[in-house]
Amino acid sequence: MNxxxxxTLIAAAATLMASPARAHHSFAMFxxxxxxxxxxxxxxxxxxxxHVFIQLLVKNDAGxxxxxxxxxxxxxxxxxxxxxxxxxxxxxxxxxxxxxxxxGSVKGGQYLSGIGPDGQALLxxxxxxxxxx
Amino acid sequence: MIPRQTALAAAxxxxxxxxxxxxxxxxxxxGAASTGLPDWSGQWENxxxxxxxxxxxxxxxxxxxxxxxxxxxxxxxxKAKVDAMQARERKRLAAVARxxxxxxxxxxxxxxxxxxxxxxxxxxxxxxxxxxxxxxxxSREIRHIYTDGRxxxxxxxxxxxxxxxxxxxxxxxxxxxxxxxxxxxxxxxxSGSAVAAFGDVEGFLTIGILTQQAHFIERMxxxxxxxxxxxxxxxxxxxxxAPWHMRRTYERVAHLHRMVYEDCEGEDRNxxxxxxxxxxxxxxxxxxxxxxxxxxxxPKK
Numbered sequence: 432m433n434x435x436x437x438x439t440l441i442a443a444a445a446t447l448m449a450s451p452a453r454a455h456h457s458f459a460m461f462x463x464x465x466x467x468x469x470x471x472x473x474x475x476x477x478x479x480x481x482h483v484f485i486q487l488l489v490k491n492d493a494g495x496x497x498x499x500x501x502x503x504x505x506x507x508x509x510x511x512x513x514x515x516x517x518x519x520x521x522x523x524x525x526x527x528x529x530x531x532x533x534x535g536s537v538k539g540g541q542y543l544s545g546i547g548p549d550g551q552a553l554l555x556x557x558x559x560x561x562x563x564x
Numbered sequence: 565m566i567p568r569q570t571a572l573a574a575a576x577x578x579x580x581x582x583x584x585x586x587x588x589x590x591x592x593x594x595g596a597a598s599t600g601l602p603d604w605s606g607q608w609e610n611x612x613x614x615x616x617x618x619x620x621x622x623x624x625x626x627x628x629x630x631x632x633x634x635x636x637x638x639x640x641x642x643k644a645k646v647d648a649m650q651a652r653e654r655k656r657l658a659a660v661a662r663x664x665x666x667x668x669x670x671x672x673x674x675x676x677x678x679x680x681x682x683x684x685x686x687x688x689x690x691x692x693x694x695x696x697x698x699x700x701x702x703s704r705e706i707r708h709i710y711t712d713g714r715x716x717x718x719x720x721x722x723x724x725x726x727x728x729x730x731x732x733x734x735x736x737x738x739x740x741x742x743x744x745x746x747x748x749x750x751x752x753x754x755s756g757s758a759v760a761a762f763g764d765v766e767g768f769l770t771i772g773i774l775t776q777q778a779h780f781i782e783r784m785x786x787x788x789x790x791x792x793x794x795x796x797x798x799x800x801x802x803x804x805x806a807p808w809h810m811r812r813t814y815e816r817v818a819h820l821h822r823m824v825y826e827d828c829e830g831e832d833r834n835x836x837x838x839x840x841x842x843x844x845x846x847x848x849x850x851x852x853x854x855x856x857x858x859x860x861x862x863p864k865k
Binding site: 459460462463477479480481484486500502504505506507508510511512513532533534537539554 | 607609615660661662663664685686687702817818819820824825826827828840841842843845846847
């Protein structure tokens, strides 16, 4: 069972318990049953609330460059596992594993893990459920 | 005979010495008082609700509940309400799993108490002073625990809030906190607070609801240099058949040495189209190092 879900969604769920339905910053647009790996060049690393984005230029099968939007968690959460606004820079060549958007007409996904420009795993790769600290 | 100027100088010198001695004594006492309080500085995060880079959690609900020593003594009426809430929540999560918008909007990071202590994935700092201890959370929520001997706010001046009314005292190195008048941040005016536990994606559970008459007693202490512990007891005769005891532990944030705030009120990058969430990446808060050609240009006049 996929374990990845933004805490904001869960927080929204919490508020649902005592009040009318609420939702925000959902990850529902991503297909949690699929994983894809993309290689590309960082166009922009958008360090912002509520969630951080990696804009990645990826060549498709026809060799045409497409821009993917990769969503991460919040700056607060990322900073706690070692990320900083300068962790990725435009021009960095990286590889990412992600849950793709359900709507295949738009290129994007939810960040799961990655390999940085130095060939090392990017920080904060998730442990499996039950392997927590 | 002592000259008048010499006598005056001596008197001034004696006065200064006395003042200095008094000041030194007071400072020493103040110093002793301050050193008598524990140093809980740094950033802390809830064990079991520590997020990774994906926003996921690193423990299952069962693990979290075990840590909380969960044994909710709900009365029959409250249990029925909680069961109904859980059923609605499962229905909602099923809709989200299909990529559907279940309706409503959530645009704030307010967790409120006791969620801030029990289930939040936010980090916090503890500012200990002789008269007050403040628990400062990355959601910008603050719990003020007054330890100067004052009673709770008088009933005629008291109203329920998401953080309640807290006083406390020190028993050695343990901070004993006493909190009343807590309401749900998003509920109707007469709603009490909810208690929930979070684990992995399947691991969300509302485990209790309380009234505004609920009385919370906590005992917080440092169990080792890397961990704080909060033992919480909830007394709420209207919803509980007995006091509800829970335990949470917090560990030091490993990769950060200052507070970074959450802000859930930013842009909505999840516009709903035809009942389904979509994605619109927001602009960055930080200056973009992108080439000048992609930089925003001034509007033409």
